[in-house]
Amino acid sequence: MTEPVLALEGLTVRFGSRRVVEDLTLRIGPGEVLGLAGESGSGKSTAALAILGDLGPGGRIEAGSLRFEGRELRGLAEREWRALRGAGIALVGQEPMAALNPSMRVGAQLAEVPRLHGRASRAEARAAARRALEELRLPDPDRMLAAYPHQLSGGQLQRIVLAMALMAEPRLLILDEPTTALDVTVEAEIMALLRGIRRTRGTAMLFIGHDLALMAGICDRLAVLYAGRLAEAGPVAQIFERARHPYTQALLAALPRIYAARRPPAPLPGSQPLPQDRPPGCAFAPRCTHARRGLCDRDPVPLETVALDAVVRCLRWREIDGAPEAAPALPGPDIGGPILEVEGLTRRFGSGRGTVHALQEASFTAFEGETLAIVGESGCGKSTLARLLMGLERADAGTIRLRGVEVQDRLAGRRPRDLTAAMQMVFQNPSDTLNPAIPAGRQVMRALELFQGGLPARTLREGLADLLGLVRLSPALAQRMPRALSGGQRQRVGIARALAGDPAVLVADEPVSALDASVQAAVIGTLLELQRTRRATLLFISHDLALVRQIADRVMVLYLGRIMEIGPAHRIFGALCHPYTRALLDAAPRPDPGAPPPSPLSGERPSALTPPSGCPFHGRCPRRAELPETLCEDRLPPLAEVAPGHRIRCHLPPERLRF
Template sequence: MPCARRPCVTDAPPPVLEIEELTVTFTGRRGSFPAVEAFSCRIMPGETLGLVGESGSGKSTVALAVMRDLGPAGRITGGAIRVMERDITTLPERDLRRIRGSQVAMVGQEPMAALNPAMRIGAQLAEVPRIHRRASAARAMDQVRRAVEEVGLPDPARILRSYPHQLSGGQLQRVAIAMALMARPALLILDEPTTALDVTVEAGIVELLQAIARRRGTSMLFVSHNLGLVAGICDRVAVLYAGQVVETGTVGRIFGAPRHPYTRALLRAVPRLDTADRQAPLSLPGEQPLPHERPAGCAFAPRCPHAVPGRCDQLPVPLTVLGGPQDAARCLRLDEIPGAPDDARPTLPAASGPGQPLLTVEGLTKHFRLGRRRLRAVTDVSFEALEGETLAIVGESGCGKSTLARLLMGLEHASAGRILLQGREVQDLPAGRRPADLVAAMQMVFQNPSDTLNPSMTVGRQILRALTLFRVAPTRAGRHARLLGLLERVRLPPALAAFRPGRLSGGQRQRVAIARALAGDARLLVADEPVSALDASVQAAVVGLLLDIQRDRGGTLLFISHDLALVRQIADRVMVMYLGQVMEIGPAARVFGGMVHPYTEALVSAVPVPDPVARRDRIVLAGDPPSALEPPPGCPFQTRCHRRTEVPGGLCATLPPPLAEVAPGHRIRCHLPPDRLARRNAAAPEATHGAVEP
């Protein structure tokens, strides 16, 4: 029978990618275990499929299996992977090389892994058409220039002459995307392509990918733990847990009416801008099992609040079709679990009273000498951090957040200014010369715990070393008891004290770093991007832990982050930095809801919303931040500001604005009068469609 309004199935184009019952096994010291089991999916031309789930769920393994790049320990032990109807699981390496790049290309999390640091960008990009299209040198460079322009890189001639280390992270990621697209592949695999990027750069990359999908009809496999990005870029979503698909469906259905308890838990853990009050993040109890530790029955049952003993922990659970062949969930109790997820978040208590200043920073400046020039990393920064409060410091990479943290901790020496901890000046005391009580009182948690933990020492030994340094207990038995107490406080089992960091997950390593930082009863804890590389569920657990510890001890938390949605949930006050200067500081409720600096407004507008229906005005900032070696005259933000034309007489380009108080406790550095600084873009996702161009 002919079809009435759509082509018959036989007339439909074939899938660009079809995976059927894929099983991937890795072999290690413990034996061989499946990392991915019976995974199936289909991606049609022009379609984007999102793969989501916690670390270790199998997302990247699926992506690498499509590229047949599993390393010596991994192998495909079952199923089929068809690219343009051709099964690649048994192809010889010679045939695979023809498919990689030309039909399937991949962009990873770290663009430097795909670029040669010793070659100029232009020469590296030119290799793609010369290898895959056998183009001449002149024709290859012509294609390179067009590719660089297509991905929106500024000053293409300079970019092509540059080496990778001379470009920013966002520029490098655009170069990697250009390299992947130059052979015009039918399928583009993106594995966490924006994890290490600022929210503004991330938004630009996502807009670029969306434009490429519309213009070229490129199909995409988008691997990410950022559910806000997935909601905005994907057509369908597959949720993985412990190597299996637990739910799959359209992006609207997954985000609007999730059925599996794990999907609901992931969505509850995502921080949101559209929250009325400070709210505690909701974390999942427990952790995802390792491949050799997966339980019988439903793998999620040990963490599921709806699991029924004797039923959910017995036989393997099949996928149940919900409304179509690609809309399914793996749960025995789908029809028994209430329809509306319980996503009520407990409201965090405000800081008790105004609090006394624990930390006072006055005119802090740090300029680095580079030959005859000065790099102005931090300039004239002044603020107070009160007892018992969470002060968030936000801004793009290069704004001075981490340099400020290093100055506070004595890891850098200030060029000028004062740092006072409870009235005690510490700016002239480097970390190595600070007395033990001062080191114990000011501690720092870094972004990557692997960089600060000794891989050859056990967790217990590293914490005991800190306890000894801080003279916490006079006896070995007393220090051991304190060690067990610290592990309990950060919710780690005592048995992990005998493990080395390499045996722990990312979330566990970060908890160990927090336990070590708390060994001396720190009054001030500086957390520099402590959860940026973690999944939403692990992130919620670590942040919840930091807030619990702060509440119990009454300490002060300086939380450095580029995740404004998370900051919105947990911060009492927010300080916004740009090009080494404070552009705004004030109560979080006012920074996210009232009059704001144009830069803050742009940052908030770029935050992805975990709702595929919601659309907000997006303020597109022009170009990258200026170099701190050559800051612009006048207002440091004036070269990218979307509201600079509202200030008469070109004042923004000639006169630096003061950091003026616009309301009690709220200061903004801008020439616009306070009555003109009211936010034009609402933080809530119900705002209007479109984008505001500079």
Template sequence: MNAMIESSMLERSTASAPPLLDIRDLRIEYRGRGESVVAVPGVSLQVGAGESYGLVGESGCGKTTTAMAIMGYLGGTGRITNGSIRFEGQELVGATAEQLRAIRGRRVAMVYQEPMSALNPVKTIGAQLAEVPRRHLGASRAEARELSATMLENVKLPDPLAMLKRYPHQLSGGQQQRIVIAMALLARPALLLLDEPTTGLDVTVEAAILDLIADLRKQYGTSLLYISHNLGLIASACDRVGIMYSGEMIEEASTAALFSQPRHPYTQGLLDCIPAIGSAKGMRALAPIPGHLPLPQERPKGCWFGPRCAHFDQSTCAGDSIPLLPVGDDRHQVRCARWQEIVAPPAAVAAGPTAPPGRATALAIANVSKQYPLAGSRRVVQANEQVSFEVGKGEIMGLVGESGCGKSSLARMVAGLEEATSGSIRFEDDELAHAPANKRAKDMLKSIQMVFQNPDSTLNPSHSVAWPIRRALRKFGGFASKAAIDKRLNELLDLVRLPPEVAQRRPAQLSGGQKQRIAIARAFATNPSLIVADEPVSALDVSVQAAVVTLLLDIQKEQHTTLLFISHDLALVRHVADRIVVMYLGRVMEKGLAEEIFTPPYHPYTEALLSAVHSPDASARQQERIRLTGETPSPIDVPPGCRFASRCHRKLGDICDTVAPPVRQASATHQIACHISLENLRAMRPVFEKALPEAHTS
């Protein structure tokens, strides 16, 4: 019955034109010794010619597995046990290796999340790019080189001929991703699969890559299948969206319909996990989705989202499996038995805007510079130069900027993992600039703790996850007896919302969100006065990110801890921070209260960062996007004038290249380092303007 309903809907939706990609009732299993895991029980989707389709869901929902099935890359244990994958009318399920080789790369190509997984570290970029036209287009060596150089121009990489001679390790992350995109597009495929193509990249690099893909799609008529948990990216790049949950499609609609009127409680929950770029701190609370994805062998009867759903009804939702049901005439489908009864709840409202804490200073950074000498040379890499700002007690300071701007090196100096070359770092009347961790007093080590971007860097895979927490309690907490340590350990696990039994598990047995909670518990074990959080949630799903951020804010507020929060997610920084420092190439471009940073006047670099944000927030309307051009100067040979001048869209002239910009005092709390007058900076148009509220209700 359910299959018949879904099949009839698919036929109705494609009556006008045959789809380029047609997946129906796809079932994927992984078989081991004596057992079989059904990763994808049955998913159906279609991508039309020239269409951009977004596939969204939490980690483990089957998005990447579905893409790998299209490519025929399921490994030795993966099997397609039912269903169909038709591409350009040709059936791929059961196709021979030779048939798949004729399609892969030539007609269907893939861009992976980690570009180095697709690049050979011992081959030049030119050699790797040339393989594509030589193999798939029959090009000669000279023709392949010319095609490769032209494609590098298309993906906006400077000096293509020189780039062809480089090796992957000589490129930045954004450049590596552009190379992978160029490689995928060289044979001009009809379908491009993009698996988290911008995860971990700066907002400016992400925006440039999305613009690039959109331009190339228009130029070559390529269809796109985006796989991502970044809903802002999906909202701006896709025509239609499919939401996956535990291996099945639970909602599908046009992008406009899905983001304005999501029907499934899971989709509504995902949207409520995203910080709103248009809301100030304290105006809107994130609403994490409770629970977690069920394991394949633990899927419940009826609605698989039921155990996590606030609208679950035993009599309606726990019986037979639930089909995809039509919603209106916009190819909108939802797998929910109660969708007509459910009204999406309004966004969770926090207590209201919060004034920054009192200005009793906890951390004072004055004229800090950090240089790294180049081996075998008298030259140095300038990581930080004359950085100055203060953080009040109990305050959250957001530190933002592109990769290489000096955020993490500054954080490492505060935490004692690096020494400053010059300048002062004072914390509670102690000077730390030239005091690495191994020279700091025990009380100081206890007072300053760090949460890293990758929790695996603080967890030993051969020990239980409780081991580093126990060690911190023994070394810094003054707990001597096993009973006292165990009691405090359980209190910390409860603080980060983890059950006591997690303590005995190894890191490999925990999810990314659970490991990050352990890292937070480890940081708070010593009752620190200052936490340095370096990109603590950038690699997590939006639902896990919302839970971890909410938890971190709750603990910080309860314990009155000062927090230095580093992130390239500006919407998240606005949700978290009281004050913000914007850095570029080692210098402070702008600093002020959070609300001052998000409204004019602001530095042209801040304006560009805000313009690059892809947000599905309906409360804020974004103006025309600013596309940065030019190259970032080398930190080895920094220009004498404004560091941002080579890319600035508001550059005044030679003065920007040759003279260091003055620091303009926009208010008592707001400073901007720029040659442009305050009068002209105030006249700038806001990047985001308030829009009429569009509540996603039925």
């Protein structure tokens, strides 16, 4: 067997009294891409930092060995680490904007790498920086080199960070959630680049992530981490085909699949324990349907080799068969009359350099009891739309009618109480929207007081208990401060608060994107169930098309402040759709290691300050060539009805938009 590039043997990392990573054994061969999957707090980033010798104060390697190209890294002196970092092992992190020095030009930051490792002259280093950018197909490299990070887009920055990591030709590239902060189309582009680097350079990679669908597209082998321990590892195709550990099975079942039947992702109860309260025995046992008392709650639970190159840490893997039950398909929605009517809604922001058209002449109707998904890349106007609906901002033009009453001129504080209660919002980041100094239950109770004013304390307490029951939170949690709750629990508090007024319309702005994979499905399940039982309208704002496919009745697609398409989900995902929607669908990762890689959309998204003339999408549209001359540049296509309830903004005739 050839010498592995990286070999971890029983690695255990401690922070104070907490074992964050326990007994981790991994191996990465030359040119191999290993995926390390896990939720936040599973210890995956800690493992990466241990490999780079950068645990920081308080962290130390307690046991195990860490070999890079056969050389033991434990106990390496700081000087030797410095020579290794960048040149031997390089890291690309999650937030490209934060990873680059804000007060240094990009060129200087890139040129630093050869200066540090190759003793290159200033001019040589600069030339190398330019070459590195060209290699990653960054347009106009000279402009990029002279730019400060804040002048570039997230996708450009991540490519620059990647170029920087590759400059000293490392033998191992660690990618720590490299696309989490990026849009789907940009993500597809970065993934295509990574596949290209792997093909041309044969660099071994450790790809850390939580999105199994994304990892399926690049990894050779997959290792699944749960609560600091390896749950399962093996070739990626084998894991997707036949996962042996119940946790892996649950993760795969919770994956929304874009071309599957319409059903919510299968939920997994509970959440991952924190390092300090990991149970004895199997850490997953409390959430596992296959767990046996007296067996799974006892140490040790050894890692077993179950096939060639495949290991699993489960005492009952032989008895467990296949995937867990899928969630039942959603019953057809019981859709009533119009409840929210939006007509010509427009919002502009003035800035020093011009006007940003955040939303232009948006018109749509939402019906009672339906789930309307609002989809688009960052900056497309979806959050602006939510803020206008809620009355957090005032529209420049257009009307919003809620239950037939015009509300666009009344900001949130000035709407009559029943209308405020009738439309409520669930926010993206539950930790930012709950007051950290007030117990969770009090905050829900406060909403009850506001919406149903003048209720006696006893009724309020009963109301609170009902709401917590609805969102499946134990009443004991009501006394806790928000920081003592897990992310999923916090989001449930956020939902309970929104439900206090018994809303007819619930606006959910990316309600699960800040949550872990295994928790997402459960929160979505709660939202959908509430919506069905209460016949509320759910406006579900999301960038995750696979998830939208699973739960939405109708879909609305926004691009640069314009509605590009609106229609029934089964038609958009199954019959015909706008070229932009199609591009979004094509860019979404598929949870199937055998599938062809998603195809990225070419070109940079235009700035909202200088929106293109005519059709806003014409510059990036793959079908542009099919239309004559300058039609797309000159005229904005109308949002034309192609079938009952399905409208598309495109010059192409509908029959040519079929799949």
